[in-house]
Amino acid sequence: MTGIDTSEAEEIIRWSLANYDDVVMTTGLNLSGTVLLDIASRAGFAGKLIFVDTGYHFPETLHFWQSLEARYSRISFVKLRSNTESGFLFETDPVKCCQINKIAPLSEYLSILKPSALINARTRDSARGRSQLQIVEEGSPTHINPLVNLSRLELEKYAKARHLEIHPLYLSGFLSMGCWPCTKAVRPGDDQRSGRFNGQGRTECGLWGSL
């Protein structure tokens, strides 16, 4: 027992497994992704968990990925990386940098794998722009968002009750993890994604609109 009602999320994941036998999961290794992985594992998910290594992640993020891989041995961990060297493109053209290092590796992988559905850990309270997020977004692949109705506080309580290891920088204010050149800690009370794409006038990389 965790004291947090995650029955909706569990039910959505079971429904996904029953209706999309090739469903895969993506993660950014945030708190929500860590909780989703745990709930999904308990609900019987044993498919692919996909993470894009942009080449600019904090070392803690890469260590954390390895640690999760050791904990959830039934799940197939897939780490993608661009073959294109982009140097300091994050300074001169960050949108293109995201396209090359984040969006393209995942898009290309999915275009080969062609899963019918993709589970991810986005929540409505993580950003103003996500407040209308639906549980199921029909498409090719269909996007399934089991955690939409859980708050950050609930995710924290779940992680604590389940003794989950969370990203080591989370408690330092990195409420949404991204690449080191573009991510800063969030000030108390600010939007969870306000630390992302620092000074670039955006809080999304464009990934979800492109898949």
Ligand code: SF4
């Ligand atoms: S978040 Fe920054 S460093 Fe990472 S891919 Fe996008 S622009 Fe490049």
